[in-house]
Amino acid sequence: MQPRCVLVVGSGGREHALVLALSRDPAVAEVHAAPGNPGTALVATNHAVDIMDGAAVAALARELGADLVVVGPEAPLVAGVADAVRAAGTACFGPSAAAARLEGSKAFAKDVMAAAGVPTARAHVCATAEAAAAALDEFGPPYVVKDDGLAAGKGVVVTDDRTEALDHAAACGRVVVEEYLDGPEVSLFAVTDGSCVRALQPAQDFKRVGDGDAGPNTGGMGAYTPLPWAPPDLVAEVTATVLQPTVDELARRGTPFAGLLYAGLALTSRGVKVIEFNARFGDPETQPLLARLRTPLAPLLHAAATGTLAAHPELDWSPDAAVAVVLAAGGYPGPARTGGVIAGLDADAPDAYVVQAGTATDSEGRVVGSGGRVLAVVGTGADLSAARESAYARIAAVRLEGSFYRTDIAAAAATAERS
Numbered sequence: 113m114q115p116r117c118v119l120v121v122g123s124g125g126r127e128h129a130l131v132l133a134l135s136r137d138p139a140v141a142e143v144h145a146a147p148g149n150p151g152t153a154l155v156a157t158n159h160a161v162d163i164m165d166g167a168a169v170a171a172l173a174r175e176l177g178a179d180l181v182v183v184g185p186e187a188p189l190v191a192g193v194a195d196a197v198r199a200a201g202t203a204c205f206g207p208s209a210a211a212a213r214l215e216g217s218k219a220f221a222k223d224v225m226a227a228a229g230v231p232t233a234r235a236h237v238c239a240t241a242e243a244a245a246a247a248l249d250e251f252g253p254p255y256v257v258k259d260d261g262l263a264a265g266k267g268v269v270v271t272d273d274r275t276e277a278l279d280h281a282a283a284c285g286r287v288v289v290e291e292y293l294d295g296p297e298v299s300l301f302a303v304t305d306g307s308c309v310r311a312l313q314p315a316q317d318f319k320r321v322g323d324g325d326a327g328p329n330t331g332g333m334g335a336y337t338p339l340p341w342a343p344p345d346l347v348a349e350v351t352a353t354v355l356q357p358t359v360d361e362l363a364r365r366g367t368p369f370a371g372l373l374y375a376g377l378a379l380t381s382r383g384v385k386v387i388e389f390n391a392r393f394g395d396p397e398t399q400p401l402l403a404r405l406r407t408p409l410a411p412l413l414h415a416a417a418t419g420t421l422a423a424h425p426e427l428d429w430s431p432d433a434a435v436a437v438v439l440a441a442g443g444y445p446g447p448a449r450t451g452g453v454i455a456g457l458d459a460d461a462p463d464a465y466v467v468q469a470g471t472a473t474d475s476e477g478r479v480v481g482s483g484g485r486v487l488a489v490v491g492t493g494a495d496l497s498a499a500r501e502s503a504y505a506r507i508a509a510v511r512l513e514g515s516f517y518r519t520d521i522a523a524a525a526a527t528a529e530r531s
């Protein structure tokens with residue numbers, strides 16, 4: 113079915129990218145965002161709603177006559193907002209609270225993977241300092257310690273320093289300590305209706321804050337697609353060994369996962385292994401992926417939301433490359449500097465455009481920084497080098513005091529592609 117009125121829930125870069133893709137589709141008459149950001153307001157109607165309040169989101173969807181709701185962020189999914197929207201009779205893209213535990217609890221994800229035979233790092237769930245210390249010594253350095261709950265990509269410490277690893281465990285309470293996975297990381301997303309799985313193309317995210325992967329983990333400082341260096345059978349292999357078994361296991365448990373299944377993978381010397389699952393589109397990987405997806409988004413997401421994905425055509429991709437570079441506020445990933453006026457937002461071109469994230473409008477109507485990851489610039493081109501050029505030329509024209517961005521997003525892949 114072709115939805116005519118779509119409501120996107122959330123206010124970050126992922127949601128702005130979803131809104132942009134939906135608004136490009138002439139068959140979608142109305143796009144709404146809740147609460148959205150100043151970027152979504154340019155192409156959609158924003159609504160001030162508490163996105164953690166399922167009843168309020170469901171009521172807004174009914175009032176608008178939305179025939180599809182897309183819940184972007186993990187927090188409302190884990191809180192059951194998609195359940196509330198569906199219970200009120202509106203098709204909703206996003207897993208139930210029960211299925212979103214795949215992201216909400218790392219321990220639950222490990223249990224599902226074990227039951228489904230999905231390859232992942234060996235791990236122990238530790239509730240005490242003694243248990244954490246024993247697990248660290250079992251696996252040895254580099255040490256990997258993860259907060260068990262939702263932490264916006266910042267709850268993970270990977271370090272050779274045993275004291276730092278123990279301190280992180282003590283600060284979090286319940287943690288997962290796991291074996292270190294070597295090898296490049298890949299993000300592979302699948303749209304699923306709970307039984308049928310349609311993988312998107314692979315993307316790569318840059319998690320560390322600084323060039324050369326220096327500094328602490330962040331929510332993601334940039335991303336690109338496609339991955340010219342990845343094995344050609346990667347998508348087929350991961351679909352067979354990770355995505356389909358995970359979807360089948362959740363269906364078997366009576367809590368089917370319908371929505372976007374995000375597999376964060378390490379291509380290790382001992383094969384592909386899952387680093388983490390998320391229950392939603394990744395940010396910023398979604399920005400370059402949607403720049404290349406030619407298949408109209410609304411019918412695809414509607415098919416996943418209504419159990420009819422098997423009847424949906426195969427996905428169609430542009431052969432072009434896309435690169436997203438995140439502009440972060442001074443201080444990020446620590447407490448970020450907010451309130452600065454952003455200049456240079458209005459020069460979008462077909463091969464480079466701004467996707468807003470942590471932005472707000474001040475009392476004079478100016479767009480200001482309001483979060484850690486302020487915006488991303490998406491550049492496209494015939495290959496990664498061209499896409500990088502488009503992205504970096506455009507981001508150089510954006511001005512926000514104290515802000516910074518990585519200069520090496522997709523650089524190694526672009527060099528390898530041309531050599």
Ligand code: AMP
Nearest residue numbers: 233256265268290291292293319387388
């Ligand atoms: P997560 O929140 O689980 O995705 O972890 C954030 C980042 O920490 C990942 O993208 C990896 O860069 C790193 N990381 C997490 N788990 C491991 C692991 N077992 N081995 C190596 N690096 C890891």
Ligand code: GLY
Nearest residue numbers: 317332394395396
């Ligand atoms: N880019 C990492 C994430 O969305 O969790």
